[in-house]
Amino acid sequence: MRFEPTDRVPVAPLLGAHAVALAGLPHERACQDPAAQADALLLAVEAYQPDAIFTLMDLSAEPEALGAAADMRPGQPPVIVRHLTPQQLDTEALEERILTARVPVFTETVSRLRDALDDSILVGALICGPLTAAANAIGIEALGRMLRRERDLASRLLARLTAACTSLLQRHAQAGAHAVMLLEPVATSVILGPPDLEALLLPRLQEIAGAAHNSGLLSMLHVCGDCRPSLALLADSRADVLSLDAPVDLPAARHIVSGKTALMGNLDVRHLLPHDTPDAVYQRARALVSEMDSTGGFVLSTGCEIPPETPRENVAHFMAAAQM
Amino acid sequence: MDTETVTAELERAIEAGDQEAGPAAAQALLDLGAEPTYVTSALSRVMTRLGEQFQRLAVFVPDLLVAADAFEAAMQVVEPALLESEAGRKPKGTVVIGVVEGDIHTLGKNLVAVMLKADGFQVHDLGRDVKAARFAEAAQEFQADTIAMSSLMTTTMGRMKDVIDLFVTQDRRQRYRVMVGGAPITQQFADEIGADGYAEDAPDAVALANRLLASGRAGGGET
Numbered sequence: 001m002r003f004e005p006t007d008r009v010p011v012a013p014l015l016g017a018h019a020v021a022l023a024g025l026p027h028e029r030a031c032q033d034p035a036a037q038a039d040a041l042l043l044a045v046e047a048y049q050p051d052a053i054f055t056l057m058d059l060s061a062e063p064e065a066l067g068a069a070a071d072m073r074p075g076q077p078p079v080i081v082r083h084l085t086p087q088q089l090d091t092e093a094l095e096e097r098i099l100t101a102r103v104p105v106f107t108e109t110v111s112r113l114r115d116a117l118d119d120s121i122l123v124g125a126l127i128c129g130p131l132t133a134a135a136n137a138i139g140i141e142a143l144g145r146m147l148r149r150e151r152d153l154a155s156r157l158l159a160r161l162t163a164a165c166t167s168l169l170q171r172h173a174q175a176g177a178h179a180v181m182l183l184e185p186v187a188t189s190v191i192l193g194p195p196d197l198e199a200l201l202l203p204r205l206q207e208i209a210g211a212a213h214n215s216g217l218l219s220m221l222h223v224c225g226d227c228r229p230s231l232a233l234l235a236d237s238r239a240d241v242l243s244l245d246a247p248v249d250l251p252a253a254r255h256i257v258s259g260k261t262a263l264m265g266n267l268d269v270r271h272l273l274p275h276d277t278p279d280a281v282y283q284r285a286r287a288l289v290s291e292m293d294s295t296g297g298f299v300l301s302t303g304c305e306i307p308p309e310t311p312r313e314n315v316a317h318f319m320a321a322a323q324m
Numbered sequence: 325m326d327t328e329t330v331t332a333e334l335e336r337a338i339e340a341g342d343q344e345a346g347p348a349a350a351q352a353l354l355d356l357g358a359e360p361t362y363v364t365s366a367l368s369r370v371m372t373r374l375g376e377q378f379q380r381l382a383v384f385v386p387d388l389l390v391a392a393d394a395f396e397a398a399m400q401v402v403e404p405a406l407l408e409s410e411a412g413r414k415p416k417g418t419v420v421i422g423v424v425e426g427d428i429h430t431l432g433k434n435l436v437a438v439m440l441k442a443d444g445f446q447v448h449d450l451g452r453d454v455k456a457a458r459f460a461e462a463a464q465e466f467q468a469d470t471i472a473m474s475s476l477m478t479t480t481m482g483r484m485k486d487v488i489d490l491f492v493t494q495d496r497r498q499r500y501r502v503m504v505g506g507a508p509i510t511q512q513f514a515d516e517i518g519a520d521g522y523a524e525d526a527p528d529a530v531a532l533a534n535r536l537l538a539s540g541r542a543g544g545g546e547t
Binding site: 027073075076077079080081140141144145147148149189190191192193196224225229270271274275307308309 | 341378381383384385386387389390393426427428429430431434477478479480507508510512513525
């Protein structure tokens with residue numbers, strides 16, 4: 001991740017939901033019980049020997065802490081069922097509020113992982129980025145309309161949520177995390193075009209990356225979907241690692257980001273990992289390693305979190321592609 | 325002002341998402357004696373153009389959202405006159421659309437609904453978290469020919485098959501063309517669950533609905 005020589009390509013899939021299923025743990029319990037979540041993740045570490053382990057992906061935790069209402073449904077990730085008004089989000093209290101509700105489940109999970117693992121395995125916390133937190137807190141359609149009709153308010157909310165993200169990443173640093181990965185699926189190019197990204201989000205991403213560095217954390221940024229038009233801008237986010245989804249061609253992306261950030265990704269989790277054969281998974285992962293491994297600055301990973309129903313053998317073959 | 329100038333103003337207002345100027349221009353066209361279908365054609369043209377720009381990543385979701393608002397506002401002005409005309413009473417097709425049970429993410433579904441409406445389909449939007457039984461009930465109630473389902477989550481995409489299976493159980497599968505879409509959905513998944521088509525995005529959904537319509541096929545059983 002720091003463009004230093006390694007004996008093999010590091011491998012760090014987003015195991016969360018799959019780990020929870022592997023442990024036979026109800027998803028909703030993993031989102032509420034740090035001991036259970038940490039145990040499930042440790043089981044996955046034991047099973048697959050990754051170079052990094054990340055907390056469970058839960059894009060409702062921060063919005064719920066900010067005041068939105070989340071619904072727990074058996075076997076499913078929590079979903080936001082009642083949004084806030086933009087005015088409810090327009091307050092300095094977010095820095096404190098974001099540390100409440102279920103968010104401590106994730107800081108406590110980090111703490112437990114650090115207690116159980118040595119420094120050879122990177123422990124990362126997944127946190128909602130400011131744009132995605134705004135979208136999930138007030139509703140993505142409300143945010144979309146705000147970007148066109150109330151741009152100043154959108155900008156102010158992103159500033160407030162950036163302060164809240166900073167507060168949260170500092171809490172993760174205290175819990176012992178090595179890294180934070182900012183999740184920004186809403187920054188995908190069909191939603192947030194390059195002009196909006198540059199004007200509204202990029203300065204916030206840079207601020208958060210700086211805050212992570214000041215807290216001694218590695219800064220990682222994950223964007224879902226196709227973000228090729230925005231890659232050059234995302235490379236300027238000051239994130240140490242840019243985690244990209246399957247639609248992005250990573251060798252091409254490497255030319256665009258030109259060493260400003262390491263790249264991480266990006267095996268397809270929609271079809272390949274959950275539904276194709278173990279050999280197909282292995283071959284695709286090997287091909288990616290061969291295409292990307294020559295110059296360093298690459299972490300083999302998945303394009304997003306591995307779905308719970310993914311066969312264990314497929315994940316094992318994915319890991320083997322890097323560990324051979 | 326003449327019809328051509330007002331039409332240009334209507335299209336500009338919709339593109340800009342202007343919820344006041346859009347309906348005002350639509351009303352001005354009617355006042356100038358334009359047929360309601362002339363106004364809806366102009367609205368359809370601008371929404372189609374925006375859809376094409378969206379697919380080229382020249383405009384983005386926020387632009388479509390505000391344009392959709394302006395489109396809906398303009399349609400409210402035109403619809404009463406449209407319903408009085410012969411052409412207005414004959415939609416291209418009737419679509420029942422919804423987000424499947426367990427899922428509350430409506431953005432994609434809403435954009436598809438507006439784009440279908442702009443293209444001349446009659447759209448009955450069931451909203452979010454829609455149970456299979458409600459899809460079946462609404463399909464019958466509105467005499468739909470097309471069912472459009474959306475899911476954003478891998479944990480709920482399986483509910484789409486429940487809807488199709490229910491149509492099969494009720495011996496009504498052949499009556500409907502079933503379209504599916506949403507972030508985790510793929511063509512392969514659509515094929516596996518027996519849907520008639522998969523759409524990548526809202527403009528693609530309109531193209532798919534038209535293809536299915538033009539094929540004249542009843543739903544189910546196609547390759």
